[in-house]
Amino acid sequence: MRAFLAVLALLLLAAPEVRADQATAIAAVRAQPKVLDASIDDRGNLYVVVKNETLSWEQYGAAMCRLVRPHQARVFQAHIIDMTSVGKGAKPAQWKRLAQVNCSAIN
Numbered sequence: 001m002r003a004f005l006a007v008l009a010l011l012l013l014a015a016p017e018v019r020a021d022q023a024t025a026i027a028a029v030r031a032q033p034k035v036l037d038a039s040i041d042d043r044g045n046l047y048v049v050v051k052n053e054t055l056s057w058e059q060y061g062a063a064m065c066r067l068v069r070p071h072q073a074r075v076f077q078a079h080i081i082d083m084t085s086v087g088k089g090a091k092p093a094q095w096k097r098l099a100q101v102n103c104s105a106i107n
Contacts (some may be wrong), residue, residue, distance in 0.1 A: 022073045022074075032067070033050055035050060035089065036051065046068060046073075047095075049081045050081070050082070050083060050098070051083050052082045052084070057080045058101060060099065075103050076103055078099075079092075079097065080097055081097060084096070
């Protein structure tokens with residue numbers, strides 16, 4: 001029981017660091033060209049909202065994975081989202097994805 005409480009206490013102490021890592025990662029993503037907004041959900045999905053243009057969105061998504069890696073924000077997937085599909089009460093599952101990149105597969 002004591003060991004369990006000790007582990008629980010360590011996890012609770014580490015939680016603010018995770019949020020701080022996510023905040024710096026989101027700030028870095030939002031500072032990039034073409035990015036209108038960004039967020040990270042509790043499952044490690046990075047959503048990057050952009051204006052749809054002729055661009056290799058898969059490469060752009062891979063660049064976003066590389067960008068957030070040093071922040072240790074626990075991002076597993078990067079979703080590049082068309083700005084026209086966000087809003088009006090639409091949920092992330094309904095957003096139009098221009099690219100979806102598995103960040104663990106990116107060097």
